Amino acid sequence: MGRQPCCDKVGLKKGPWTTEEDKKLIDFILTNGQCCWRAVPKLAGLLRCGKSCRLRWTNYLRPDLKRGLLSESEEKLVIELHSRLGNKWSKIASHLPGRTDNEIKNHWNTHIKKKLRKMGIDPITHRPISSTDEHHHQTGQQQQQEQVGVVAGEDKRSENIILQCSQSQEEEKSVSVSSSFDFIETDTFLQKSPGFCTDEVPMIQPHEIIVPCASTASYSSTSLPSSCLSSSPSVKAEEIQFPCMEWPDPMYFYGMDDFSQWDPIPNNGDGELAFDPLNQLYQRTAGDQESWN
């Protein structure tokens, strides 16, 4: 017995969204907030499935989205996070305010991968490409999947805390830098490379966002199952918050305007970079992992 489709696809529209549809969806969500996505198209008068509506909203229509290419610092952060988390795009996106997992995934596949390879870095393992590795790159998907497996394995071994993210309540709150990954070399390559462009996009400030609804945390992990219009008469106070309120505090600390003083790549020597939840900033910890526990 097969799984039921997420929605009745008969008569539903697919493909690119029209401005009319966008308007309907925006109007509905701004008026009613995000509720059960399954119910959204019906209530909003759209011939789309709920999944499509959710995707359109989270990836394109949300008012807190940043536009334009990722900045150099954002790219660095993506590389750093990818080296630790692998293809966990939603988790990576949760560290980049205003960016979606889809956007980051696309940017990774179209830009960053190439840049890293150009710089002699394997985008899967984040290690310098040896001549043999180069050969492996050309051997196809199987090899790639195996390498992804390696990264995933590293992720699961993330007991050694380096970077601790305050807002995350998931396993990556303690993500690690495995000693097997040579981030220093990666950083060096990045610094030497003229390839990264800076395209800073003005960040929408929290007070500029008018969304009377909760967001999905990082547009990914938290939904509002209990606050559906049709299923719950009351909405919990903590669920009514602006999307940006769930952005990582470190981003506010850095203001997202100037990453120039920030080295997203932990060094290999005396100190390691860790997020201090009390002071809301990253600190070199001299490897004192116990203090965070």
Add this chain to the structure above:
DNA sequence: AACTCAATCAACCGCTCTCAA
């Protein structure tokens, strides 16, 4: 100007996860 090819990115698909009944 016309054509081809590559790059980009919005959107879809199918699977997994979560949670309530």
Add this chain to the structure above:
DNA sequence: TTTGAGAGCGGTTGATTGAGT
């Protein structure tokens, strides 16, 4: 404990755009 609905995630596709010839 089981089951099913809904939401989320990651991989992939395909339409569009731009560069090169």
